[in-house]
Amino acid sequence: MRSAALALSLAALPMFGGQPLTYADGATKLAGYLAKPSAAKGKVPGVVVIHQWMGLTDHERKVSDNLAKLGYVALAADIYGEGVRPANTAEAGKLAGQYRGDRALYRRRIAAALDALKAQKGVDGSRVAVIGFCFGGTGALEAARAGLPVKGVVSFHGGLDVPADFKPGPISAKVLVCHGADDPFVPAKDVAAFQDEMRASKADYVFVAYAGAVHAFTQKEAGSDNSKGAAYNEAAHRRSWQHMKDFFQEIF
């Protein structure tokens, strides 16, 4: 009884600095998470954070809190919709595949998150970026491809495959790609095709590969077994966060 009560009170503790934010794409309700700097003077830049294939989790909440500590307003987006949370990787694969296969829908959900972020008090709508992890990294690149009004996008271990309907177009958002050099889910041919796409689109991009890092290298929950193809990598996590900070310093 005592330990159950303790667990309950711990669960009720405010583990995170932000709060839920519900917004919408048409009739679809989306359940995001918003984190703000504790003491901001005037308007500050905003960052949309797109989740990996499991949907919005504590990982994205923590990232958003850390962005708020850097002085930005961060919205962890909900791409899938309120209540739509995969129970396992099979479901996650199916859901993520649905959005990867329907880039127009994916782009609309990202645009909805951008609108919700810009509507927040204290956000400078002219200084906004999109970042994402794994599936969300692909989303960040889609934001750039779609010409959404953002200063820049960052993909962390995101899929780099070029959409089937790709037409090189001007990409005005600056692009930072943080890639695990040993990521088995993002093979060298995808990296090469991505760079060709960026060249053809005259995009201003920086591509970084981190030694010994596989998929999901920023996520502690991914464990430490590289042979699984997804694992946490402390050095790659730390370095990519620093490179993102440099990038924000430049674009904001």
Place this chain on the structure above:
Amino acid sequence: MRSAALALSLAALPMFGGQPLTYADGATKLAGYLAKPSAAKGKVPGVVVIHQWMGLTDHERKVSDNLAKLGYVALAADIYGEGVRPANTAEAGKLAGQYRGDRALYRRRIAAALDALKAQKGVDGSRVAVIGFCFGGTGALEAARAGLPVKGVVSFHGGLDVPADFKPGPISAKVLVCHGADDPFVPAKDVAAFQDEMRASKADYVFVAYAGAVHAFTQKEAGSDNSKGAAYNEAAHRRSWQHMKDFFQEIF
């Protein structure tokens, strides 16, 4: 007459913050350039700077001065030897080729520069790095391959070809490669072979490719015509310098 006198007096001005430093590899005299921070407390890290194929020029002197401003003691190395300065690119190609073809000699010249740097008052010999440009970038990687006692190496638009006698061995120095994404002299196959080499050597490396940058992207003297294969690129220069600063922050 007047303008000749003016030119003479300008040439005599102390344009740089450092001073010449002569050191040796056996019987061969080497004419380097040393820059120190103006107000250092205690011992500080040291950086050897290896020149591009034209030999030690104002470019490396300026880089060394900028490193001194960051708080490091910097030695712009002289790989070719005192008085050995190519008069044109044909001579430069021949000289650089000689050292690229004789890695043992090249490594010895780098080791001599490291010794000369460590012998300087105020240098913490346990915190030393090697950086280099073009031909010198190859040299920085050779320092890592040779297991010279350095914390890290940085290659700026360096050749990434793997030496003919390469055997994967433990590489303990951390490695940062700043690469022009469109460098025609460092083709994709060299990039791939280099990454394979680093993997096989279990090296802790970070590889960065900068959009639209070709060879020599840090050198203003290279002009702005990408079609020549070598050209200055302001964004790549600025970003790679920041990434080097991050890297030094980590290793020192």
